[in-house]
Amino acid sequence: MSGDYKFNTLGLHAGHTPDARFGSRAVPIHQTTSYVFQDTEHAAALFNMEVGGHIYSRISNPTVAVLEQRLAALEGGIGCVATSSGMAALFLTVLGLCSAGDHIVSSSQMYGANINLFEHTLSRYGISTTFVKPNDLAGFKDAIKPNTKMVFGEVIGNPGMDIMNVPEVGKITAAAGVPLVIDATFNTPWLFKPLEYGANIVIHSLTKWIGGHGIALGGAVIDGGNFDWGQNDRFPTLTEPHFGFQGVNLWEEFGPAAFITRVRTEGMYNIGPCLSPTNAFHLIQGLETLGLRMERHMANTVKMLDFLANHEGISWVKHPNLPDHPDHAIAKQLMPKGAGSIIACGIKGGRDAGRAFIENVQVASHLANVGDAKTLVIHPGSTTHSHITPDAMKAAGLTDDLVRISVGLEDFEDLADDFNAALRIAGKVAGAAK
Amino acid sequence: MKVMVRGQETFISTGGRAFDASGNVLLFLHGSGQSHLSFMLQGRFFANRGWQVLTPNMPAHGLSEGAALTSIEDMADWVAELLDVLNVASANVIGHSQGGLIGLELARRHSGKVKGLSQVATALAIPVNDALLGMAENKEVAAIAAMTDWGHGRDGHRHDHTMPGQDHMNYGKQLMAANETGALFADLTACANYAGGADAAAAVTCPCQVILAQKDKMTPVKFGLKMAQALKVSDPVIIAGAGHMLPSERPVEVNKALRQFFEVN
Numbered sequence: 001m002s003g004d005y006k007f008n009t010l011g012l013h014a015g016h017t018p019d020a021r022f023g024s025r026a027v028p029i030h031q032t033t034s035y036v037f038q039d040t041e042h043a044a045a046l047f048n049m050e051v052g053g054h055i056y057s058r059i060s061n062p063t064v065a066v067l068e069q070r071l072a073a074l075e076g077g078i079g080c081v082a083t084s085s086g087m088a089a090l091f092l093t094v095l096g097l098c099s100a101g102d103h104i105v106s107s108s109q110m111y112g113a114n115i116n117l118f119e120h121t122l123s124r125y126g127i128s129t130t131f132v133k134p135n136d137l138a139g140f141k142d143a144i145k146p147n148t149k150m151v152f153g154e155v156i157g158n159p160g161m162d163i164m165n166v167p168e169v170g171k172i173t174a175a176a177g178v179p180l181v182i183d184a185t186f187n188t189p190w191l192f193k194p195l196e197y198g199a200n201i202v203i204h205s206l207t208k209w210i211g212g213h214g215i216a217l218g219g220a221v222i223d224g225g226n227f228d229w230g231q232n233d234r235f236p237t238l239t240e241p242h243f244g245f246q247g248v249n250l251w252e253e254f255g256p257a258a259f260i261t262r263v264r265t266e267g268m269y270n271i272g273p274c275l276s277p278t279n280a281f282h283l284i285q286g287l288e289t290l291g292l293r294m295e296r297h298m299a300n301t302v303k304m305l306d307f308l309a310n311h312e313g314i315s316w317v318k319h320p321n322l323p324d325h326p327d328h329a330i331a332k333q334l335m336p337k338g339a340g341s342i343i344a345c346g347i348k349g350g351r352d353a354g355r356a357f358i359e360n361v362q363v364a365s366h367l368a369n370v371g372d373a374k375t376l377v378i379h380p381g382s383t384t385h386s387h388i389t390p391d392a393m394k395a396a397g398l399t400d401d402l403v404r405i406s407v408g409l410e411d412f413e414d415l416a417d418d419f420n421a422a423l424r425i426a427g428k429v430a431g432a433a434k
Numbered sequence: 435m436k437v438m439v440r441g442q443e444t445f446i447s448t449g450g451r452a453f454d455a456s457g458n459v460l461l462f463l464h465g466s467g468q469s470h471l472s473f474m475l476q477g478r479f480f481a482n483r484g485w486q487v488l489t490p491n492m493p494a495h496g497l498s499e500g501a502a503l504t505s506i507e508d509m510a511d512w513v514a515e516l517l518d519v520l521n522v523a524s525a526n527v528i529g530h531s532q533g534g535l536i537g538l539e540l541a542r543r544h545s546g547k548v549k550g551l552s553q554v555a556t557a558l559a560i561p562v563n564d565a566l567l568g569m570a571e572n573k574e575v576a577a578i579a580a581m582t583d584w585g586h587g588r589d590g591h592r593h594d595h596t597m598p599g600q601d602h603m604n605y606g607k608q609l610m611a612a613n614e615t616g617a618l619f620a621d622l623t624a625c626a627n628y629a630g631g632a633d634a635a636a637a638v639t640c641p642c643q644v645i646l647a648q649k650d651k652m653t654p655v656k657f658g659l660k661m662a663q664a665l666k667v668s669d670p671v672i673i674a675g676a677g678h679m680l681p682s683e684r685p686v687e688v689n690k691a692l693r694q695f696f697e698v699n
């Protein structure tokens with residue numbers, strides 16, 4: 001019934017009206033730190049948040065605002081703040097909700113820096129975290145305490161591509177009166193929109209699929225506006241007088257936008273991990289083709305899964321679309337278009353064969369990123385985990401033969417030729433070791 | 435602030451400033467299924483310019499308790515009681531949509547309480563089609579989606595907001611969803627049943643203003659112009675390209691027009 005534009009139209013148009021003076025069709029790069037006030041009354045109105053507009057680019061910027069509004073539109077959120085990186089987005093989210101003495105419940109299977117932030121950084125500031133396996137619903141319920149301020153997880157988790165049952169966890173958090181915060185980097189709104197399934201806040205690393213070109217870091221916090229911050233006295237950062245703006249009560253004054261307003265008025269004012277206007281421009285170019293790219297990411301992923309499953313140099317393949325993945329059923333239910341374009345697989349011959357494969361691909365790039373338009377590969381056993389014993393790796397959910405592939409947009413035949421050639425060499429290494 | 439009206443806790447936004455009943459009061463009345471938040475970009479603006487702002491949530495809306503009121507006449511009486519509770523002798527009234535119908539009735543039934551009346555995106559009557567009434571009664575989420583869609587003009591549909599990073603339509607949906615279930619149906623029923631607009635307008639004696647949205651799909655301009663005629667407003671303001679939710683979609687133009695009117699009244 002809603003007459004909102006559809007995904008690709010929003011990706012191309014949301015958040016931007018060509019300006020009346022020049023009519024630039026592309027979103028202009030407002031590469032400026034600050035904005036000339038019309039007069040003192042206008043300046044005061046901006047500082048008091050009475051009117052929209054820009055003061056200083058750490059707080060907001062017209063190019064960045066287009067990206068923010070486009071992301072809010074695509075996720076179904078009421079507002080967005082873009083940040084300098086995905087990590088900054090997570091940190092500002094925590095900052096908006098948690099103070100010393102508070103508690104977070106988090107999925108245990110996530111991007112390493114997300115885990116480290118909770119386990120090692122926030123703990124130094126008196127914020128503790130209980131980690132729960134992403135598919136352990138009872139675990140989430142039991143872990144929530146009176147001082148829990150958020151429940152967090154990734155839809156598709158690292159490294160095993162465990163799928164978080166967002167709708168079911170959302171029921172648990174709603175009943176407990178705690179917001180569900182989801183890192184949706186690996187799924188993008190094209191595969192799954194968490195706000196439509198019980199999540200309250202979405203964060204992204206825009207560095208990955210949303211940018212897609214691998215040329216700009218960025219992050220985003222998107223507020224669903226669908227959480228009642230006033231239902232209990234658990235969220236004083238939003239329901240008690242804010243130190244800025246004459247002690248405004250954000251929940252009373254801004255309602256569904258209370259949280260995202262706090263992210264901007266505290267996170268950006270006092271911490272300041274702002275996105276540069278030029279990076280916002282680059283990320284907007286990526287966002288404009290997200291739908292098209294995701295279609296092809298998923299088509300190439302299907303072909304790659306088939307290729308790997310039938311390759312004699314591969315001992316195992318892990319992806320939620322495969323029936324033997326433990327979360328296959330929930331992945332299919334939540335993401336019918338496919339559960340992302342990251343594949344883990346085992347190179348026959350273990351650590352040395354894995355190294356040989358990585359060093360001999362020519363089309364795929366050996367690097368530490370995901371979600372690029374180009375196919376990326378990494379072998380933890382010979383890089384991040386090179387000094388860790390196979391047993392210790394297993395304890396961390398990894399094996400020394402594991403290669404992670406971020407499937408790109410190349411013509412698949414070229415990827416197949418590339419992998420065949422590299423696997424042939426890996427096979428020789430494996431054979432020699434026997 | 436919160437006060438008791440008819441024994442129920444009632445929330446009134448004062449634009450972030452302490453309220454002083456002896457000042458020049460601007461009373462903003464929200465539309466069907468809305469709350470004080472549809473005047474988010476008016477409240478702080480006027481409160482910081484010397485006016486005493488009152489933006490109440492009608493019962494069962496926003497942060498107000500109580501059961502939703504079911505007739506425009508009763509809503510007008512309720513607003514009059516609220517002004518009494520606050521010791522406000524008279525106020526300048528801004529009514530948006532259904533709030534405009536309440537404004538008309540308030541000016542007729544409690545004429546001493548209305549110093550000036552600004553009617554924003556409203557008409558003498560707001561008929562509601564049966565399909566929308568049915569949705570509001572049985573499938574509120576669909577009614578909210580439809581109203582948010584029809585209520586917004588070009589800016590809303592382009593997700594282009596004056597407040598950096600904010601989204602009109604998704605915010606509008608959450609604002610409406612935050613009200614008590616049933617409040618929207620009560621509002622729309624009250625609008626559909628209200629037939630006193632022409633008589634009320636004829637009885638209004640205070641200075642009036644009319645601000646209309648050129649692309650209004652909910653209270654089309656031609657009905658707004660009829661109301662302007664009935665209120666003897668010869669210079670209605672028509673905001674080009676705006677949709678029904680113009681207080682949030684076009685705050686700069688709306689605030690400018692309101693300010694011009696209330697600075698002399």
Ligand SMILES: Cc1ncc(COP(=O)(O)O)c(C=O)c1O
Pocket residue numbers: 085086087088111113114154183185186204205206207217218219370
């Ligand atoms: C799931 C996930 N979340 C967050 C991040 C952090 O993003 P950024 O590198 O943009 O800070 C990453 C980066 O790899 C990630 O994979």
